[in-house]
Amino acid sequence: MLGTHLKTYLQSDDQFIVIAGPCSVESEAQMTELLNAPGFSKVVRGGLFKMRTNPDSFQGMREKGVELIEKLRQERDFDFITEISDPRQIELLDPVTSIYQVGTRNMYNYELLKELSTLGKPVMIKRGFSANIKEWLGAAEYLSPLPEDKIMLCERGIRAFEPLLRNHLDLGTVIWLKENTNFKVIVDPSHAMGDAKYVRRASLASIAAGADGILVETHPEPAKALSDAHQALNLDELASLQAELKSLGEVLGKQIV
Ligand code: PEP
Ligand code: MN
Numbered sequence: 001m002l003g004t005h006l007k008t009y010l011q012s013d014d015q016f017i018v019i020a021g022p023c024s025v026e027s028e029a030q031m032t033e034l035l036n037a038p039g040f041s042k043v044v045r046g047g048l049f050k051m052r053t054n055p056d057s058f059q060g061m062r063e064k065g066v067e068l069i070e071k072l073r074q075e076r077d078f079d080f081i082t083e084i085s086d087p088r089q090i091e092l093l094d095p096v097t098s099i100y101q102v103g104t105r106n107m108y109n110y111e112l113l114k115e116l117s118t119l120g121k122p123v124m125i126k127r128g129f130s131a132n133i134k135e136w137l138g139a140a141e142y143l144s145p146l147p148e149d150k151i152m153l154c155e156r157g158i159r160a161f162e163p164l165l166r167n168h169l170d171l172g173t174v175i176w177l178k179e180n181t182n183f184k185v186i187v188d189p190s191h192a193m194g195d196a197k198y199v200r201r202a203s204l205a206s207i208a209a210g211a212d213g214i215l216v217e218t219h220p221e222p223a224k225a226l227s228d229a230h231q232a233l234n235l236d237e238l239a240s241l242q243a244e245l246k247s248l249g250e251v252l253g254k255q256i257v
Pocket of ligand 1: 023047102103105126156188
């Protein structure tokens, strides 16, 4: 079931969504601190099955994390987006998931996309590290049994030649997609920039470029995060970003949700 907040967003053209939450769901204390924060997002991100570059890195809470989200969703009203990397995870994830996130490493996993297209829930496809627009839209076509308003594209930075930035935030492509497709276009400024101190400007630039929202990593104590600690906002930073987006949204005719 999708919350009314999310349903309204998917059908509107003038709302900009701030999807916030940790890179990885780590504990009940971490998640309740986020969910209890005033004004925290009603659509919450959180990795359960993590796709880490190195197998020795934290792989996510997995089944235990699903149980935790199930409990938290019974107590509170929020939608949850999480990454799915294998169709065998559907049974476990489906009861807690409102939006399926397909990560950059799986954009080309067409069997996964075909399977997700049958579930009827929104799917957000992150752009492959080096995918061009045609390849990305090809991946979206695999979801086409889903209506257009349930297909979301997420620009998360592509691989470029610049070593000082984690990735290259391609806002030109965001502008192109908004002119030439009807999909929701979300920007992930956290993975694109790789450093919390750049997330604010990247987010403001994204709303100005016409994006329909951001997916932003947020942690109650970023320094202690088990994954992507360097790029997570803390709760104060998230609140001031939301306020700035609101002011800019007024000029651009976008309501921040
Ligand atoms: C994530 O959102 O936590 C993630 C792993 O992102 P990406 O697939 O863009 O690397
Ligand atoms: Mn991350």
